[in-house]
Amino acid sequence: MEQSHKVRVNLEHISKTFVSAKGKKREVVEDVSFEVYDNEFLVLLGPGRCGKTVLLNIMAGILDADEGKVTLDGEEVKGPNPQMGMVFQKTGLLPWLTVMENTEFGPKMRGISKEKRRQTAQHFIDLVGLNKYENHYPYQLSGGMKQRVGIARAYSNEPKLLIMDEPFGALDAQTRYNMQNEVLDIAQKEKRTIIFVTNNIEEALLLGDRIILFTSCPARIKEIYNVNLPKPRDTMQKEFLQLRREISDNTDLAL
Numbered sequence: 001m002e003q004s005h006k007v008r009v010n011l012e013h014i015s016k017t018f019v020s021a022k023g024k025k026r027e028v029v030e031d032v033s034f035e036v037y038d039n040e041f042l043v044l045l046g047p048g049r050c051g052k053t054v055l056l057n058i059m060a061g062i063l064d065a066d067e068g069k070v071t072l073d074g075e076e077v078k079g080p081n082p083q084m085g086m087v088f089q090k091t092g093l094l095p096w097l098t099v100m101e102n103t104e105f106g107p108k109m110r111g112i113s114k115e116k117r118r119q120t121a122q123h124f125i126d127l128v129g130l131n132k133y134e135n136h137y138p139y140q141l142s143g144g145m146k147q148r149v150g151i152a153r154a155y156s157n158e159p160k161l162l163i164m165d166e167p168f169g170a171l172d173a174q175t176r177y178n179m180q181n182e183v184l185d186i187a188q189k190e191k192r193t194i195i196f197v198t199n200n201i202e203e204a205l206l207l208g209d210r211i212i213l214f215t216s217c218p219a220r221i222k223e224i225y226n227v228n229l230p231k232p233r234d235t236m237q238k239e240f241l242q243l244r245r246e247i248s249d250n251t252d253l254a255l
Contacts, residue, residue, distance in 0.1 A: 051219030
């Protein structure tokens, strides 16, 4: 994806500590600072349970940081922001709503007219390849199809920033591969700034313009990699394999 040098999101010295019921402190994120550029596909990579999701929730305004701040287009993020769309591993589709109704739910809550929100929802349903499933309910869909609905729903809100938290982690290998290719295709067609979280190195390399590698908990930035390989990427390409090995050798074990 072609990106600009305009800063879309800025994190400044973010830290977060949780305190258990017994008063025991556990630092989860420690002094994290980075910028995210307009139209960039940024991947946050690190071992499981290192603090990546906590960091995402702070970025989205779902959690408050103990220290530091997050800004979106220069404005500090304080609480959930409608300009940020989120896709999770568990899609959270509303089971009593159809594919169309789930996809248009956000615009409906914003008071968008039925005609306009249906038009927007249909565009993204078509884009994710579900144009024959508008009237299906979530229980009638496969795991990959549910994720497609989740992506269409997030895009239909027309967010400035799309946050994806290990969205393919629960899928089988073939479906995951297909979804990776679909996300790349959608990202090329619908220009958005995307932050994608994974603990899978190959997935990070297939998708990311940049990869930020985090340490095991507490999450600290260990290395930042610029992935200057053309998309779609060949997993057997010499440069791909070299970078994969380099990142693998530099990745902490999950705690």
